[in-house]
Amino acid sequence: MVLEGRITAHTAAPVWQSALDTLARYPDRPVVVDASRVEYVDNAGLALLFDLTRRERAPGAAVELRALAPNLAALVRRYDPRDFAALGTRRHVGTLEHLGRATLHQLAYLKELSAFLGACGRALIHAHRRGVWKWGDVLDVATEAGANAVPIVLLMGFLMGVIIAFEVGLVARQFGAVIFVVNGVGVAMLRELGALMTAIVLAGRTGAAFAARIGTQKVNEELNAISTFGLDPIEFLVVPRLLALTLVVPLLTVLADVIGLAGGALVMTTFDVSFLQFHARLLDAVTAADVILGIVKAAVFGLTIGAVGCHQGLRTGAGAASVGLSATSAVVRSIVLIVVIDGLFAVVTS
Amino acid sequence: MDSVASPPVISVRNLRIGYGARVLLDDASFDVHRGEIVVILGGSGSGKSSLMKNIIGLQEPLAGDILIDGKNLVTAGPDEKAQLQRKLGVMYQSGALFGSLNVLENVRFPLDRFTDLALEQKDLIARMLLKTLEMAQAALLMPGELSGGMLKRAAIARAMALGCDILLLDEPSAGLDPITAANLDRTILSLRRNLGCTFLVVTHELQSIFAIADRAIMLDPHSRSIIADDAPASLRDHSNDARVHQFFNRQADAEPLNMEQR
Numbered sequence: 001m002v003l004e005g006r007i008t009a010h011t012a013a014p015v016w017q018s019a020l021d022t023l024a025r026y027p028d029r030p031v032v033v034d035a036s037r038v039e040y041v042d043n044a045g046l047a048l049l050f051d052l053t054r055r056e057r058a059p060g061a062a063v064e065l066r067a068l069a070p071n072l073a074a075l076v077r078r079y080d081p082r083d084f085a086a087l088g089t090r091r092h093v094g095t096l097e098h099l100g101r102a103t104l105h106q107l108a109y110l111k112e113l114s115a116f117l118g119a120c121g122r123a124l125i126h127a128h129r130r131g132v133w134k135w136g137d138v139l140d141v142a143t144e145a146g147a148n149a150v151p152i153v154l155l156m157g158f159l160m161g162v163i164i165a166f167e168v169g170l171v172a173r174q175f176g177a178v179i180f181v182v183n184g185v186g187v188a189m190l191r192e193l194g195a196l197m198t199a200i201v202l203a204g205r206t207g208a209a210f211a212a213r214i215g216t217q218k219v220n221e222e223l224n225a226i227s228t229f230g231l232d233p234i235e236f237l238v239v240p241r242l243l244a245l246t247l248v249v250p251l252l253t254v255l256a257d258v259i260g261l262a263g264g265a266l267v268m269t270t271f272d273v274s275f276l277q278f279h280a281r282l283l284d285a286v287t288a289a290d291v292i293l294g295i296v297k298a299a300v301f302g303l304t305i306g307a308v309g310c311h312q313g314l315r316t317g318a319g320a321a322s323v324g325l326s327a328t329s330a331v332v333r334s335i336v337l338i339v340v341i342d343g344l345f346a347v348v349t350s
Numbered sequence: 351m352d353s354v355a356s357p358p359v360i361s362v363r364n365l366r367i368g369y370g371a372r373v374l375l376d377d378a379s380f381d382v383h384r385g386e387i388v389v390i391l392g393g394s395g396s397g398k399s400s401l402m403k404n405i406i407g408l409q410e411p412l413a414g415d416i417l418i419d420g421k422n423l424v425t426a427g428p429d430e431k432a433q434l435q436r437k438l439g440v441m442y443q444s445g446a447l448f449g450s451l452n453v454l455e456n457v458r459f460p461l462d463r464f465t466d467l468a469l470e471q472k473d474l475i476a477r478m479l480l481k482t483l484e485m486a487q488a489a490l491l492m493p494g495e496l497s498g499g500m501l502k503r504a505a506i507a508r509a510m511a512l513g514c515d516i517l518l519l520d521e522p523s524a525g526l527d528p529i530t531a532a533n534l535d536r537t538i539l540s541l542r543r544n545l546g547c548t549f550l551v552v553t554h555e556l557q558s559i560f561a562i563a564d565r566a567i568m569l570d571p572h573s574r575s576i577i578a579d580d581a582p583a584s585l586r587d588h589s590n591d592a593r594v595h596q597f598f599n600r601q602a603d604a605e606p607l608n609m610e611q612r
Contacts (some may be wrong), residue, residue, distance in 0.1 A: 009475070009512045013466040042513035042545065044467070047475040075544050084477055087454070087489060319494055321449045 004037035007045030016048045028058045036067035046075060054081035109333075116311045117303075120242055123235040137240035138247075145206040145241075146248030150255065152205070156197050157189075157256030161263030164188055169271045178271045182278055183285035185264035190290045194257035196342055198249060199301035203334035207309035210241055211330035214313025215323040223314070233314070242306040249302030250295045257294060297345055301338050308334045357420060358383050359516050359548050360405065365414035367397055367404050373412065374400050376574045380567055382516075387542060387549040389559050389582070391597070392569030398552045401569070402520055405550070407435050418516070436464060439509030439517045443524060445501035447493040453480065453504045454489040460511040479507040483537060499530035503537065514547035523555040535561040556600060560586075568594055 001022050007015060023031060033052060041049065052063050053076065065073065093101070127133045169181045214237055217223055223233045265278040273281075312330040316322050358381035368374040374397030382388045392398050403409040405416055407423050416423045418434045426434060447456045457476040461467060467475070480486050483503040488496060496504060502522055509517055522538070523531040535558050541547045553559060559566055559582050566585055568578040570593060578585050578594045586598035595601075 009461060009465050009467070012471075013468075016467065016471055042515075043479055043510060044461075044465070044471075044475050044513070046545075047471065047478050050478065051471070051474055071544065079478060079481060083481060083486060084474065087477075317494065319449070321494070 001031060002034045002037065003049075004039075006040045007038065007048060008040070008042045009044035012044040012048050016051070019048065019052055023052065023055065023057075023063065026061070028061050030061055031063045033063060033065050034067060035065050035069075035072075038068065038072070041072060046072070049076050050079050054079075054084065113307060113311055116314075117307055119234055120238055120307065123232055124239050124243075126232075127235050127239065134240070138244045141241050141244035142248050145202065145209075145244055146252060149202060149205055149248075149252060152201055153198050153252045153256050154259050156201055157194060157258075157260040158263040160193050160197055160256075161185060161189055161260030161265075162267050164193070165264035165267035169267065173271060178268075178273060179277070179281055181268065181271070182264075182273065182281040185261065185268075186282045186286040187290060189260040189264065190257050190286055190294045192294070192342070194260055195249075195253045195294045195298040195301060196338065198253045198256045198298060199305060199338045200335055202245070202249060202252070202302070203305050203308075203338065204331050206245065207305040207330045207334045208327040210306065210309030211312040211316075212323055212327040214238075214310055215316030215326040218314065218316045219318065219320065219323060238306075238310040238314075241310055242303060245302040245306035246299050247302070249305070250298040253294060253298035257291070293345070293349060297342065300341060300345075304337050304341060305334045308337060356384050358417070359419055360550065361415075361417040361420075362405070363415040363417065365401075365404065365416065366412040367400050367409070368412055373574055374571075375569060375576075378414070378569075378576050380576065380579055382548060382550055384515075384548050385542060385546050386564050387538065387551065387562050389563040389566045390550065390552045390569065391554060391559065391566055393571055396569035396571040397574075398569060399520065402518060402550075402552055406438060406440055406518060407431055436460075436512060437515050439506075439512065439514055441502065441505040441509045441517070441519045441522060443520045445493065445496075445505040447496075447501065447504055447508065449493050452490050452492050453485065453496070453507075456493070456504060457507045457511055459508065464512060476507070476511065479510055480504070482541070483507045484533075498525050499527075499534065502526070502534060506537070510541070510547070514541060514545055516548050516550070517541075519549060519551045519553075521552055521554070523553055523558045528557075531555065531558060532561070538562050556598070568597065 001019060003015065003019070005011075019033070033049075035049070038045075049065060049068070049072070053065060055063070057063065065076065068076070165181060165185050168184045169178060172178050172181045172184075214223075217237070223237075226233050226236055261282065265275055268278050269275070309330045312326040312333070316326045360382040362378060362380050365378045366373060366376045367378075374395070378401070380388075390398050390401060400409060404411050405423075407416075411424060414424070418437055421430065421434055423431060423434050447453070448459065451459065454473070454476050457479055458472050461472040461475060465472070477486065477489060480489055483506060485500060485503050485507060488500055488504065493501065493504070506517070506519070506522075509519075519538075522534055526534065538549060538551075539562055542549065549562075551562070563582050565579060566582045567576055568585070569575075570577040577591055578589060580589075582598065585594050589595050589598070596603075
């Protein structure tokens with residue numbers, strides 16, 4: 001067998017294959033590889049030369065590299081075939097085991113999140129007792145998370161009211177029950193959708209931002225710097241955010257409720273229900289309890305978004321990629337928790 | 351060194367680089383020959399990283415030419431440019447390994463994309479490279495699980511996967527302890543000796559420069575030019591330029607007035 005010319009990563013494939021074919025054709029005979037005409041080899045060429053000599057062959061059927069440049073021969077000899085045994089692979093995990101592990105993982109997460117909320121509560125009480133509390137920090141976060149989110153919350157709330165009124169109105173008209181659409185819009189917006197949609201918008205907008213911000217601070221070791229100054233990162237970074245969101249989400253929900261109802265009322269005029277009729281029917285259909293339930297839910301959603309966002313931020317690992325993962329996890333986990341909590345409220349208050 | 355007689359693998363001709371009206375480096379010319387280890391150094395803002403990006407083809411120069419193996423990268427069309435870029439193995443300062451692939455898959459990545467080799471053969475090439483760089487035990491680890499020194503060695507292995515005609519290393523010793531940095535220097539010298547690799551290295555580490563460099567090219571942010579291009583020992587002992595002398599002898603600037611008064 002003769003090897004010649006330049007053997008590089010780009011040219012090695014056919015040469016390598018034909019060399020292996022030759023070895024396979026003569027399994028019981030010694031093979032001499034004439035390398036005297038090899039001009040240059042790179043890593044791939046070196047791997048080819050090594051591969052030819054490392055293979056287990058029948059006794060007396062060794063592969064000999066002849067006339068290989070001494071420096072290349074020395075390089076080939078530096079590698080030990082025993083170092084290149086098959087690499088171990090990661091153990092295959094079955095579906096059932098995967099499901100079990102995922103469940104345990106989620107339960108452990110909920111336990112961790114509860115402990116985190118406990119730590120936040122203790123930090124709040126501690127800060128309050130020492131009188132070092134800064135409402136300015138809360139206001140800053142509330143402005144960013146709340147005031148700046150007003151336009152998007154108004155738009156979403158308005159569209160929700162319009163869509164529900166329109167879809168339900170079309171069906172109700174077939175039964176001559178258009179006026180009852182007001183009940184549907186009122187209850188849906190005030191008890192459910194106002195709080196739910198606001199929370200989902202804020203989970204995407206603010207929860208992710210909290211996770212990314214705190215995660216970046218962790219990656220940059222700012223959290224270590226805060227701890228070294230004797231400050232508690234939870235008291236310093238997390239509690240203001242939790243308080244701000246717990247206050248701001250109910251306020252935004254009230255706005256979403258009002259604009260949603262306005263959207264619904266606007267659509268109802270096309271079904272010959274005037275604003276006055278809408279108003280009168282709405283007062284009959286909903287109670288103060290519906291409004292309060294929506295607002296209480298919104299406060300719990302706000303606390304959840306803040307807690308999950310900050311917690312994910314603090315759990316961030318090393319490197320920029322883990323900041324992205326934290327932000328994504330914060331959004332997904334917040335939304336799942338919000339829907340689960342909404343379900344629990346529905347069961348408890350039914 | 352006989353390699354100097356051969357045609358240069360990188361030839362920078364009258365290069366002007368910068369951003370719009372802000373020129374970082376003007377009329378820069380130098381050659382890098384096969385098998386040479388050339389270090390680029392200079393103070394902050396002198397354009398070291400920008401020069402590197404221009405040579406890699408990630409930035410367009412304002413004027414001048416960059417020849418890789420005699421072909422002009424600046425005037426090349428997209429296909430030819432991609433072909434020239436494939437000749438350059440680059441180690442970025444942060445390693446820039448793909449976070450979703452393990453070390454072996456990272457090193458195999460260029461082979462997967464640009465060669466017709468069988469998987470077993472690509473694996474062998476990648477594992478031999480990792481062995482050469484003393485990273486064999488880390489083949490199945492993810493980049494997030496590596497220390498700084500391991501990350502850089504894995505990045506060099508990936509840069510070498512398609513051959514090591516020209517390797518560009520951006521601050522290989524930055525953030526490494528002296529022993530790891532010295533090991534990396536030894537690896538660079540051994541790659542040059544055994545495989546004839548050519549290196550263009552951006553670094554500030556004086557010990558590293560004296561250990562590995564055949565030539566040091568010094569950029570100056572004030573004159574926006576190359577102010578030195580010679581062997582490091584010669585620059586240290588014989589340079590008449592105050593800035594070069596100051597750098598190679600690791601001397602501080604003159605003390606500010608208020609410090610002297612204390």
